[in-house]
Amino acid sequence: MNGRRLTRKGVQTRDRIVAVAADLMQQRGVARTTVEDIQEAAGISSSQLYHYFADKGALVAAVIELQGQRVLGVQHLGLDRVTCLADLWRWRDLVVGIRTAQNCVGGCPLGSLAADLAETDAVARAQLARWFAEWERILRTGLASMASAGQFADGTDTDRLALALLAATQGGLLLSQVNRDTAALTAAMDTVITHIGTLLTEAPSDTVRRH
Amino acid sequence: MNGRRLTRKGVQTRDRIVAVAADLMQQRGVARTTVEDIQEAAGISSSQLYHYFADKGALVAAVIELQGQRVLGVQHLGLDRVTCLADLWRWRDLVVGIRTAQNCVGGCPLGSLAADLAETDAVARAQLARWFAEWERILRTGLASMASAGQFADGTDTDRLALALLAATQGGLLLSQVNRDTAALTAAMDTVITHIGTLLTEAPSDTVRRH
Structure with a gap:
């Protein structure tokens, strides 16, 4: 090579x-x-x-790249075209649907590698941080496009909401893995997306879900 | 023994x-x-x-018990006396303060063990799930006591909010470990606690924080 x-x-x-x-x-x-x-x-x-x-380190680096492409490939299915709250709900349904189909076995491929390697492999940690930054960027871009379209009240920090949604999703995926139950994932994603909904200047009836 | x-x-x-x-x-x-x-x-x-x-399995079981006692001992410092939103903010400050003091090195002791063992050790997974259930129970109890005092609007599902807050905290701790930065932890906890605040029937000025 x-x-x-x-x-x-x-x-x-x-x-x-x-x-x-x-x-x-x-x-x-x-x-x-x-x-x-x-x-x-x-x-x-x-x-x-x-x-x-x-060596094994080169294999681990290649595995991180593959899992990053897989996870963000799946996410991209919904996340790269976020223009309204309903798109976030569709992404939520996609994530929960994948978890349900897996019977909550296994964690997020990126999250699992992060927990596994963060303290023992500084190179892998930095590589994983770049993938999470890319995931965060995709979420930020979606919320920023909603803000540009005037959907959010003035002063709404959409970058911070994007990061909160990513963290809630990661925590929900971890707890769903431990509990073999999607309840924590849906509670976390629903709460953050519902909160994002409360910050909209208007709430078209077709984009609102109650939680 | x-x-x-x-x-x-x-x-x-x-x-x-x-x-x-x-x-x-x-x-x-x-x-x-x-x-x-x-x-x-x-x-x-x-x-x-x-x-x-x-054997090593007996050691792992003892380690999980110790880490559960340590984490919930620390959490208890604030979480077992939640009677208003300000108590949740104090707990948030405690968690973020600990993370900051650790320079974001290391994950949540329970979360790290969960990611490490969930797929390879069913006994450990079940033991960790019990500790997370206890953490969730403490959060639920606090929010339920606020509900009993009439602080929440009717129909507020405080159990679900407790689970969302736990998941957001876990995801924030994981991302803070990967990124060596508390931003994801504060964004996730602040967003969920702020959302809980929007569901209060009244917001005494001394319990509100803006995020």
Whole structure:
């Protein structure tokens, strides 16, 4: 690797290794996932794996990138086109729907990696902070576009609301994982989105939900 | 200990082992903390450690109990006497103050253990869920006492607000750990407590804060 061009087959092999590593790390955590586990699950040799990744740290970096793209890919389905409160509610339904389909097993892929690596791997922590900053940016952009359209009362700090919504979602995902129950996720997201609704200058009937 | 009575010295030794294990697991995660690491850090022999704990699982269970007592002991400083909104703000200031004093290093001891163990240790997950239920119960009790005193508008679901506040706090603590910055914690807690304030039937001037 290290700058060398990969063949199409090489790219496929590398992607498969990263996907396998991401799944194992999501299930077990990073420390409980050895390079040997990943080799075995991907059905490759040690020399093949080290052809693509210098060490476990390089694998972890690739896993963070994959999970960031996956999470924000899913989020983007709704979040990158937020123009009114109903769009936030649609995003909330998407997040809760995914959690329900997973029976609340597993945490947020980015949140789990963050809790796992923040104190033991400064490089990974910084990489994860960049992904959370991107997530926050997407939320801020949506709320800012609502503000530009005059939907919020003057002086509303939409950047702070975006960060609060991200934090509430993360905490809700963590508690839903521990409790195997979406109640904390829905309570947290609903409360913050409802609060955002109270700051609108007007509340068109089709965008209001009661919680 | 399997039911045997410990001498006072035995209790002290056992408590020291658990405290050392809790600190190592908080710094490194459970999987990266070996029984040998704990022995060495506590300055005891393998036979001494196994005198008190049958295996690493027994140590993990004791660590969860210690961290639950520590976290809810700290929370209790404010949370068990909530009678008005100002008490929630005081608790918020306490949580943020602790995080600031820690320079945002380390996560919530219970939240970190939850993310670490939820998918790999069903017994630990259930034990952590009980601690989060206790935390939720304390918050619910405070809000319920405010409701009993007629402070909330009719129909306010204070149980759901308590759960939302807990989730927002957890998410804020996780993001503050990743970002090494309290902004997400304050944004999340402030937004939920401010929202709770909007549901009061009256807002005495001394209990209102603007965010």
